[in-house]
Amino acid sequence: MSAAGGLQPSIVFVGFMGAGKSTALAAARAAGMPTVEIDQLMEASFGSTIPQAFERHGEEGFRAREAEVVGSLLEEADDGGAIALGGGSVLSPRIRAALGRHTVVWLQVDAAEAWRRIARSDRPLASSAGDVERLLDVRLPLYEELADAVVPMGDREIVRRALPMLRRLAELPAGTKLLWASAPGGEYPVLVGRGLLGCGWWPLESRRFLISDRSVGPLYGDRVGPLGGRAEIEAGESAKTLSSTEDVLRAMARAGATREDHVVALGGGVVGDLGGLAAHLYQRGVPVVQVPTTLVAQVDSAYGGKVGVDLPEGKNYAGAFQQPAAVLADTEVLATLSAAELAAGFVEVLKTGLLAGGALWERVRAVERIDPAGLDDVVFSCARYKCAIVAADELDTGLRNVLNLGHTVGHAIESATGYTAYRHGEAVGLGLLAALRLSGAPALRDEVEAILARQDLPTRLEVPVEVDAVMESLGRDKKRTAAGVGFVLLGEPGEPRIGRLVDPAKVEAAVKELQA
Numbered sequence: 001m002s003a004a005g006g007l008q009p010s011i012v013f014v015g016f017m018g019a020g021k022s023t024a025l026a027a028a029r030a031a032g033m034p035t036v037e038i039d040q041l042m043e044a045s046f047g048s049t050i051p052q053a054f055e056r057h058g059e060e061g062f063r064a065r066e067a068e069v070v071g072s073l074l075e076e077a078d079d080g081g082a083i084a085l086g087g088g089s090v091l092s093p094r095i096r097a098a099l100g101r102h103t104v105v106w107l108q109v110d111a112a113e114a115w116r117r118i119a120r121s122d123r124p125l126a127s128s129a130g131d132v133e134r135l136l137d138v139r140l141p142l143y144e145e146l147a148d149a150v151v152p153m154g155d156r157e158i159v160r161r162a163l164p165m166l167r168r169l170a171e172l173p174a175g176t177k178l179l180w181a182s183a184p185g186g187e188y189p190v191l192v193g194r195g196l197l198g199c200g201w202w203p204l205e206s207r208r209f210l211i212s213d214r215s216v217g218p219l220y221g222d223r224v225g226p227l228g229g230r231a232e233i234e235a236g237e238s239a240k241t242l243s244s245t246e247d248v249l250r251a252m253a254r255a256g257a258t259r260e261d262h263v264v265a266l267g268g269g270v271v272g273d274l275g276g277l278a279a280h281l282y283q284r285g286v287p288v289v290q291v292p293t294t295l296v297a298q299v300d301s302a303y304g305g306k307v308g309v310d311l312p313e314g315k316n317y318a319g320a321f322q323q324p325a326a327v328l329a330d331t332e333v334l335a336t337l338s339a340a341e342l343a344a345g346f347v348e349v350l351k352t353g354l355l356a357g358g359a360l361w362e363r364v365r366a367v368e369r370i371d372p373a374g375l376d377d378v379v380f381s382c383a384r385y386k387c388a389i390v391a392a393d394e395l396d397t398g399l400r401n402v403l404n405l406g407h408t409v410g411h412a413i414e415s416a417t418g419y420t421a422y423r424h425g426e427a428v429g430l431g432l433l434a435a436l437r438l439s440g441a442p443a444l445r446d447e448v449e450a451i452l453a454r455q456d457l458p459t460r461l462e463v464p465v466e467v468d469a470v471m472e473s474l475g476r477d478k479k480r481t482a483a484g485v486g487f488v489l490l491g492e493p494g495e496p497r498i499g500r501l502v503d504p505a506k507v508e509a510a511v512k513e514l515q516a
Helices: 021-030 038-046 050-076 093-101 111-118 129-146 158-171 217-224 242-254 269-284 295-301 331-336 339-356 358-365 376-392 399-404 407-416 424-438 442-454 467-475 504-515
Strands: 011-014 035-037 082-084 103-108 149-152 177-183 186-193 208-213 229-233 262-267 288-292 306-311 314-321 326-330 486-490 496-501
Touching: 011 021, 011 158, 021 035, 021 082, 021 103, 021 158, 035 038, 038 050, 038 082, 050 093, 093 129, 103 129, 103 158, 111 129, 149 158, 149 376, 158 177, 158 186, 177 376, 186 376, 208 217, 208 269, 217 229, 217 262, 217 331, 229 242, 229 269, 242 269, 242 306, 262 269, 269 288, 269 295, 269 306, 269 314, 288 295, 295 331, 295 339, 295 376, 314 407, 326 331, 326 376, 339 358, 339 376, 339 399, 339 424, 339 442, 358 376, 358 442, 376 399, 399 407, 399 486, 399 496, 407 424, 407 467, 407 504, 424 442, 424 486, 424 504, 467 504
Parallel strands: 011 082, 011 103, 035 082, 103 149, 149 177, 186 326, 208 229, 208 262, 262 288, 288 326
Antiparallel strands: 177 186, 306 314, 486 496
């Protein structure tokens, strides 16, 4: 995505059949943008309908003409309008090359929903659900590679609501990617890129109130200004308390913050959780912009709207759901993290790869050395995975439990050691090993242990801790029901199983194994 020679890039909608490209184009037209629908150009070029053109010329002949017509259009388009490509247009190398200077928006739809939408239409290449699955498998990597922005399937108005942000994307630092996250509690842009902080763009126009910690605030606080006020907490999990939250709320009140203002949560997961809770509580709720500065926050905790603080009795025992107004993940700041902090954050990447399976798992398992300059695609992929889960189960009543993989034992280890012995990611890494043992997946457990060791992460409880203390903390897990603690188990990457009750003796054995 780039503008060259003063030309105005177009917004180009790509996606599978039934993804809603025509609806998106209608939204652009209603916003006063010039629009072009490729299917109409192709019908004019052939002098027939698309199905007739396929029948007369075959797919090869159709694709050759498409490459010529669409390639020329994209190479010459300079009016800042909107273009909707055909579902298979991205198969052409010429078209893919020509998309380079435009803003490519992938309208994401899964195979089942695509077939539901097109089953009664006349599509030359898709006459069955099986055809749809096969075609989408081929095209999916191309959509992912080309997309500057991803808008998952939603109601017919979703592109209209996202369009102002889509139009601004070309003004942001080169390489910035946008995900339009959507959940029942709210929609918001997720921006991942290098140099987002201090670039001059901000998602809200109201006054900003900064919440950060004493390590991050001095480094980046000036980049998110101008500020109407600021509050800083101590760095680390020990500051994630109701007492610290009260201090922040009172600082906001003294600064004269109103319901028309918004919170900027600048920092890692602790700041994001506490800052989000403060925003939720202040005058019964103000917006929050999450600006994650650690790897664990950029790939996981900044998204989804879970905010809260710890009690002595357990992690995240006091909290709420508040979707952010926006998330700005500037991957450039990851270069300032220590190797140990990067490695701890990588555990959340590893967890997400295990849950997602497929291409993301292959990407994650192949990492030899964590290079902060090469994590943009991983951060964006993890954000997409988590936001998709949240969209399906915002309030954590079912599917969202998968995100707890490794966290059940991990949180218990953190609690049993007073939140001082291990970084969150280090504890979750140990929790992953326990979960995979309980899953009966010894080969996968061995591979994960090797991945952790490769990044100098603990694979044993190096800090002395009593098994009984860990088991006691497990018994206070906030997701515990009358039946017991439900574990997330995983036999194969991409195939998590939630809410599984496990014999406490087996859990104790898995924890003891970590002591060896």
